[in-house]
Amino acid sequence: MKLYNMNLSNFATKSRIVVYDKGLSVEIVSPPGNDLHSPEYLKINPLGKIPALDVDGMLIPESEVINEYFEDKFPERPLLPKSPEGRAQVRTLTRFHDLYLEPPLRALFGQMNPKTRDDKVVTEKLSELNKRLDELEKMLAASGFAIGSEFTLADCAIAPTMFFAINLLPMFNSKPPLEGRPKLAAWWNHVQTRPSVKKALGEMQQALAAMQGR
């Protein structure tokens, strides 16, 4: 099994956390030439995105589908609760992440350079992101991991995106994402105690520093 990955990608980090947490023997590789749009990579994954998992020639190109596949295939060290209700709770958060929380943050990636920044886009996307962070604050469990005492796929999904939010929002003079959101702040401290999360976020940090020439 081969996972196409870039360490700075929040979606790829979602899947790396699962690989590390379950201790899976998955080969983690860069796309050919480190280029998501090269003809070689588009032949492997027509969507031209990462992550993508190659399972003996069958390609799974979506991070949450990859994570659910890992869970189905390697149920030891589970990352989904046993009860249908618990599983629904986790999936509500992973869908919330993919569909609502991450997109406004992604829209801000293109606005990092103050010289080429569109202030209207920045204002709109910051307001949307802050609304989503307020919603997340309400959805998180009162303590522990995202849904409570169990570490789940919900934590794997949200942690890499929060890494970006915490690192990028100050560039836009927005209030820090953890400020005034006590449950999110407590969750952020707690989730980083998980060795798989610590390792994957450390890799993101290194990749971010390299990109910024530090």
Ligand SMILES: N[C@@H](CCC(=O)N[C@@H](CS)C(=O)NCC(=O)O)C(=O)O
């Ligand atoms: N819905 C996809 C999103 C994946 C995604 O957008 N990955 C980014 C990197 S974080 C990417 O490959 N972007 C390249 C592009 O869209 O051209 C997933 O969950 O895997």
